[in-house]
Amino acid sequence: MADFSAQSYRQPFPFLDIDPTMESLTQFAELNPQSFILDNSAFNFQTFFPLSINDSLLSNQASQGETMSGFIHNSNQSSVSAQPIFSAKTEVEEISNKRKALDILESSSGNSSSSSPQVSETGIKRRNNSGKGKRAKSNEKEMEKPKEVVHVRARRGQATDSHSLAERVRRGKINERLRCLQDIVPGCYKTMGMALMLDEIINYVQSLQNQVEFLSMKLTAASTYYDFNSESDAMERMQREKAEEAKELERLMREGYVGIGGVACFHSSSTYGPL
Amino acid sequence: MDSQHLNPSSLKSRFTARFLRALIKINAQKPISSSSPRDIFQRYRRIKVAADKSMAYSVRSRRTWSRATLWKLRSRSRRRLASSGRRLSIKTRTTTTTTTTTTSTNHRAAIVEKTSHEKENKEDHVGLAVQAEELRELVPGGESMDLCNLLDETAHYIKCLTTQVQVMKKIANLYSLE
Numbered sequence: 001m002a003d004f005s006a007q008s009y010r011q012p013f014p015f016l017d018i019d020p021t022m023e024s025l026t027q028f029a030e031l032n033p034q035s036f037i038l039d040n041s042a043f044n045f046q047t048f049f050p051l052s053i054n055d056s057l058l059s060n061q062a063s064q065g066e067t068m069s070g071f072i073h074n075s076n077q078s079s080v081s082a083q084p085i086f087s088a089k090t091e092v093e094e095i096s097n098k099r100k101a102l103d104i105l106e107s108s109s110g111n112s113s114s115s116s117p118q119v120s121e122t123g124i125k126r127r128n129n130s131g132k133g134k135r136a137k138s139n140e141k142e143m144e145k146p147k148e149v150v151h152v153r154a155r156r157g158q159a160t161d162s163h164s165l166a167e168r169v170r171r172g173k174i175n176e177r178l179r180c181l182q183d184i185v186p187g188c189y190k191t192m193g194m195a196l197m198l199d200e201i202i203n204y205v206q207s208l209q210n211q212v213e214f215l216s217m218k219l220t221a222a223s224t225y226y227d228f229n230s231e232s233d234a235m236e237r238m239q240r241e242k243a244e245e246a247k248e249l250e251r252l253m254r255e256g257y258v259g260i261g262g263v264a265c266f267h268s269s270s271t272y273g274p275l
Numbered sequence: 276m277d278s279q280h281l282n283p284s285s286l287k288s289r290f291t292a293r294f295l296r297a298l299i300k301i302n303a304q305k306p307i308s309s310s311s312p313r314d315i316f317q318r319y320r321r322i323k324v325a326a327d328k329s330m331a332y333s334v335r336s337r338r339t340w341s342r343a344t345l346w347k348l349r350s351r352s353r354r355r356l357a358s359s360g361r362r363l364s365i366k367t368r369t370t371t372t373t374t375t376t377t378t379s380t381n382h383r384a385a386i387v388e389k390t391s392h393e394k395e396n397k398e399d400h401v402g403l404a405v406q407a408e409e410l411r412e413l414v415p416g417g418e419s420m421d422l423c424n425l426l427d428e429t430a431h432y433i434k435c436l437t438t439q440v441q442v443m444k445k446i447a448n449l450y451s452l453e
Contacts, residue, residue, distance in 0.1 A: 170423065173423050174422055174423055174426065177423065177426035177427060177430070178426060180426075180430055181426060181429065181430050181433075184430055184433055184434065185433065194403060195403060195406060198403065198406035198407070198410065199406060201410065201429060201433075202406060202409050202410055202413060204433065205410075205413045205414070205429065205432070205433060205436070206413060208433065208436040208437065208440060209413070209436065211440045212323070212326060212327075212436065212439055212440060212443065213323060215440065215443040215444060215447055216319060216322045216323040216326055216443065217319055218447045218451070219298070219322050219443065219446065219447050219450065220315060220318045220319040220322050222447060222450035222451050223298070223301075223302055223318075223322075223450060224310065224315065224318070
């Protein structure tokens with residue numbers, strides 16, 4: 001698995017290093033003016049990025065590290081040229097690293113600045129954070145659960161027209177309902193796909209309907225041999241039935257079973273002794 | 276010990292009361308000496324219908340499936356009355372036809388409208404169309420619902436079916452022991 005991924009990374013390299021650099025260049029161009037309001041951040045970029053990059057690179061595949069070190073040496077001149085390194089990592093890592101570095105940058109610059117323009121700085125910082133947060137979030141691929149009917153975020157690389165948004169909301173609703181059904185229907189595992197779960201649900205409903213039919217047949221057989229006399233008898237029966245149910249429920253709960261016919265049968269036979 | 280466990284307004288107790296009353300009525304109607312297969316079959320049909328009907332009544336048409344069940348049962352009984360005898364049927368028919376024609380037209384219009392809408396939805400989930408169809412056949416009244424509501428109805432229907440099965444099991448045990 002590691003070999004395969006290493007190969008897949010190695011081959012598209014000559015193409016990747018051009019495009020993501022342009023991408024990340026544009027992103028940085030957008031972000032930099034905002035964060036560069038407080039000065040001497042270029043230096044901070046340089047010092048902070050290689051630190052974070054080295055950590056992540058060490059955790060990545062070793063083959064990438066070799067080629068990356070070459071890139072790092074080339075890119076130590078300017079802050080902007082730190083971008084080719086991002087082509088090797090996955091985009092999520094890149095963006096989280098960027099965010100981390102920018103947060104570090106913000107906090108450091110906030111600490112280093114003097115106390116007099118504190119209010120305006122915090123105001124700028126807040127605006128920066130919100131602006132950066134909005135932009136970073138719109139560029140991120142992190143999972144955003146659609147909240148309610150109205151607030152659905154369009155993820156990156158997905159269509160944003162109203163049809164697909166509504167479709168996504170609908171799919172979310174269906175998944176939620178399927179999860180509820182999963183808890184009700186025994187025999188549904190979380191790892192099963194939608195089709196399998198629907199099959200299970202259909203089987204369960206069919207079996208329940210068959211059970212109802214079978215029980216009604218049993219009742220007809222039982223009632224043909226039984227004699228119903230009067231209304232008072234019926235009322236007694238109803239009350240007795242309710243008491244029976246309560247007792248059986250209790251007993252079943254005590255034993256840890258719910259609604260198993262055999263146990264109920266046994267119990268009711270024992271209670272009819274003194275009667 | 277604590278027989279106050281039973282909630283008198285729960286689905287289970289409502290269904291139990293109704294079903295027991297229906298059973299008593301059925302047993303009072305037919306003489307017990309009849310043991311021909313046809314009579315037995317008829318009795319079975321009646322008990323089954325009583326079970327479904329009492330369940331649907333306990334839900335009280337708050338749900339689409341219960342409304343559909345009640346509507347089906349009523350239309351079937353009306354058709355049977357109309358075909359067999361005309362003594363009581365005339366009165367019942369005249370009073371109920373006005374209400375039921377409106378409901379039937381509404382129902383059919385709803386079906387037509389919603390099937391056209393749901394055909395678009397079916398194309399989105401091609402892989403699930405088969406199972407959705409099967410589920411629609413199983414759940415009463417499921418023909419005119421999109422998948423989202425269908426799953427809702429299925430959940431409630433399953434819950435009611437389990438209560439029905441539980442209660443009927445206990446009643447059957449009671450009878451089979453006496």
